Amino acid sequence: MGVNIPGLIGIIVFYLLILIIGFVAARKKSSKSASSNSDDLLLAGRNLGMFVASFSSAATMVGGAYVNGTAESMGRDGLVWSLAPILYNVGVAIAALIYAPKVRRARYTTIFDPMQEKYGNNMGGFLFFSELLSDLFWEAAILSALGTTLSIIMDLDTSISIIVSACVAVFYTFFGGLYSVAYTDVIQLLCIAVGLVLSIPFAIKHPSVNLERIQGNWIGELPTRQIGPYVDFLLQTTFGGIPWQAFYQRILACKSPNLARNSTLVGVAISIIMAFPPAVIGIIGAATDWNATSYPGEVPLSREDWVDILPMVLQYLCPVAISVIGIGAISAAASDREIVWVLRISIAVTGTLGAIIAITVRSVYGLFVLCGDLMYVIQFPMLTCALWVKFANTYGSIAGCIVGLFINLTGGFPTLKIPPLIKYPFYDPEIGQIFPFKTLATICCFLTIIIVSYVTHVLFTKEILPKKFDIFQCYVEKYHMTSDLVPGKIDEKNGEISVINDKKQNGSYKMSSNALTLNGNSNLHVEF
Incomplete structure (x- = not known):
């Protein structure tokens, strides 16, 4: 042919056409900002x-x-x-x-x-x-x-x-x-x-x-x-x-x-x-x-x-x-x-x-x-727990990754011609895995994040384990300021940002009712 x-x-x-549109858009970006910043x-x-x-x-x-x-x-x-x-x-x-x-x-x-x-x-x-x-x-x-x-x-x-x-x-x-x-x-x-x-x-x-x-x-x-x-x-x-x-x-x-x-x-x-x-x-x-x-x-x-x-x-x-x-x-x-x-x-x-x-x-x-595949098995549980599970921590996320990846990777990937290392229940030599092992991997990842995070949270916050064993420093209090804006700390309606006072309550910093009005590029970053 x-x-x-x-x-x-x-x-x-x-x-x-696509290249021209791309360059026009790039010029649009340049005209709005003299420097190419991350935003x-x-x-x-x-x-x-x-x-x-x-x-x-x-x-x-x-x-x-x-x-x-x-x-x-x-x-x-x-x-x-x-x-x-x-x-x-x-x-x-x-x-x-x-x-x-x-x-x-x-x-x-x-x-x-x-x-x-x-x-x-x-x-x-x-x-x-x-x-x-x-x-x-x-x-x-x-x-x-x-x-x-x-x-x-x-x-x-x-x-x-x-x-x-x-x-x-x-x-x-x-x-x-x-x-x-x-x-x-x-x-x-x-x-x-x-x-x-x-x-x-x-x-x-x-x-x-x-x-x-x-x-x-x-x-x-x-x-x-x-x-x-x-x-x-x-x-x-x-x-x-x-x-x-x-x-x-x-x-x-x-x-x-x-x-x-x-x-x-x-x-x-x-x-x-x-x-x-x-x-x-x-x-x-x-x-x-x-x-x-x-x-x-x-x-x-x-x-x-x-x-x-x-x-x-x-x-x-x-x-x-x-x-x-x-x-x-x-x-x-x-x-x-x-x-x-x-x-x-x-x-x-x-x-x-x-x-x-x-x-x-x-x-x-x-x-x-x-x-x-990995978005379902790993990223979905990780993101969901990060946004809505208050006690989720590094220990839980590491354990969840290990468990989820192990179950998923050992099941094989037919599209990539990677054979299974583990044959889950009802395995068929012709069509491969019949058991929904990817869903099992996702559920196990979720449960592992929650359970391990909760257990370690209790161990360290109740001081059952001394905090010197907190190798990932999940429960070490930090307090400092920089000039960089922290995502989520700014009030978009009135341009005010909540700050943390110097008083401790029950061993942790609490948000105060004080507020600092932001002027120009003067931004406050509080980490605790």
């Missing part, structure tokens, strides 16, 4: 309005992995196994209603701030790695989707396609920070919507498409022996969607807590709507007699071939003009969900590692689901 010249032109045009780079100056925040929130989910993965799973496995897009959004909605207002009112910079406050800086740094790994899988899913698209229309090696796309995504994020990501998110989301919606009427009317081929089969099947893994799948994709840094980056960049909540809920609605076009395209792909098209591959499609179903429908079932719009929009959706808040050099590293994983693992939908 030769290079699709119109498709190539469409891709170039869409890439240029500008990470949180767009905490100045995102309803429109940009809503679309950016939706676009953190909707991209190449979202649309390609949905089409892949829907066409191959049916609706029953294609619920990940909906369930991830359900998790985000839960986070918007329960988690988002709390963290936005506290004016955190990243979602790791409350965990560092509760568990200490070292433990907070360790928890960063599970977020990083999940982000790598997410980016790999996006780049894998993009690689399959480019390889279909340009007869180009998938690995080369992935590398080129990673370079573009890293390039504009490197210079623009969240401003670039937020504004390009909006453009990409609109492009994807227009491209996919336009393609459906043309594809479904193609002579090779006969919906009677899939009548009664599009729902999919759920064998009894797969109920356990299915429970893991449902819960992992729902609650694994709650602790994502990329989601909270948009939350913390909003002008107010109410706007953060409302814009996220609007973003969830947009994202769920955006799941329908690729699902329909997947069904069309399943209803197509590919022998009656110009598709050069083998028929029937192998399980691996289904990864390409969305670009195949656009390429072989749509007119050239519609194909260019659809393919260009999907190809431009290389928007990364990598963590902009580390250092700029980490953006390049993340892009590189994401590309390597994308080249190694072929299933877009498999990576899409896998990225929520």
Whole structure:
């Protein structure tokens, strides 16, 4: 198959559009601030309005992995196994209603701030790695989707396609920070919507498409022996969607807590709507007699071939003009969900590692689901306990991590071709683990954090154990001031900040009724 010249032109045009928007956004950032401080780079100056925040929130989910993965799973496995897009959004909605207002009112910079406050800086740094790994899988899913698209229309090696796309995504994020990501998110989301919606009427009317081929089969099947893994799948994709840094980056960049909540809920609605076009395209792909098209591959499609179903429908079932719009929009959706808040050099590293994983693992939908694994097992319990369990401490978090990771890692990862070390009850040699061990790992992580934290809290506060044995210094009183603002200490309504007096009550510092009005950049940091 030769290079699709119109498709190539469409891709170039869409890439240029994304790069231009990214640079314009970066200039917007520069014009608002002479220096590039953390709030500008990470949180767009905490100045995102309803429109940009809503679309950016939706676009953190909707991209190449979202649309390609949905089409892949829907066409191959049916609706029953294609619920990940909906369930991830359900998790985000839960986070918007329960988690988002709390963290936005506290004016955190990243979602790791409350965990560092509760568990200490070292433990907070360790928890960063599970977020990083999940982000790598997410980016790999996006780049894998993009690689399959480019390889279909340009007869180009998938690995080369992935590398080129990673370079573009890293390039504009490197210079623009969240401003670039937020504004390009909006453009990409609109492009994807227009491209996919336009393609459906043309594809479904193609002579090779006969919906009677899939009548009664599009729902999919759920064998009894797969109920356990299915429970893991449902819960992992729902609650694994709650602790994502990329989601909270948009939350913390909003002008107010109410706007953060409302814009996220609007973003969830947009994202769920955006799941329908690729699902329909997947069904069309399943209803197509590919022998009656110009598709050069083998028929029937192998399980691996289904990864390409969305670009195949656009390429072989749509007119050239519609194909260019659809393919260009999907190809431009290389928007990364990598963590902009580390250092700029980490953006390049993340892009590189994401590309390597994308080249190694072929299933877009498999990576899409896998990225929520550690978020469900580790980050979800850690964040929840940090925000709502008052006595949670470093001892509990370390123990919870050990228990949760042990149960999860020993169960194996079929998507990565990692075999299980422990065969849990009802193990099947063909389909692997049947017992919902990931949910077991999450529950055990929760219980371990709470129980170990409570026991150590009682031991040290009741002085059953001398505080010299408090090796992580969870119960050592500290009191000092700096000129840095502590997230959560400022009263946004009247610009006042509560301070701690010098009097002790029952061995601990108490908040006084005194207040200090902040002027300019004179901020107070109190740690105790």
